[in-house]
Amino acid sequence: MPMHRMPQSGDEPPGRRERKRQQQLDHIADTAWALFEAEGFEVVTMERIAEAADLSKVTLYRHFPVKEALLRHVFHRELRAAWxxxxPELARAAPGRARLARFLELQAAWCESRRAFLLPYTRFRLSDSRLPAEGRERSGMEAIFSELIAQGQAAGEFRADLPVALLAMHLQFAHLATLLRCLTDERLALADELATMLDLVCNGMGGRS
Structure with missing residues (x-):
């Protein structure tokens, strides 16, 4: 099965007003990210971001109610761009477990490069999950897991008696639990823990013969 572009909301070309809005959001997020990297996430205030981005605090809060929402914008945009x-890298791995494992290796490397910012982002995403579905901003991970699982099913590597959406949901929860565990314990290597997680998801808790 061929690889596809990660599904995104609104695949039709955006209108002029929407393009201007996205450009403003990107400008604010890029300004905030530069400040976070230079001064530290905890130190930078929303007022500092508004001043550096040359906009009013009212405008900033209308688009991004908290600093963590700026991290969400940056990280989700990076995932969409990277997918x-x-x-080509994923296509070199066989569909199914091997391809999922390669994706998790790449994702672990990205997470390590953003480790200092991932805990506040993840906690924010967990609070965001309490919103109705239409009020959430999707990261894209669910779509990626769904596609990789569907490829594994088509190749006969994963069971096909359960829907892709259900399998992707279980994988996503296991992935999130592993990420949180590693972010709260610096002794753990995320790549190793994700590999263990994938083994558990694929093989279950049955004893080895």
């Missing part, structure tokens, strides 16, 4: 670029 097409890693297709």
């Amino acid at each position: 097409p670029d890693i297709q």
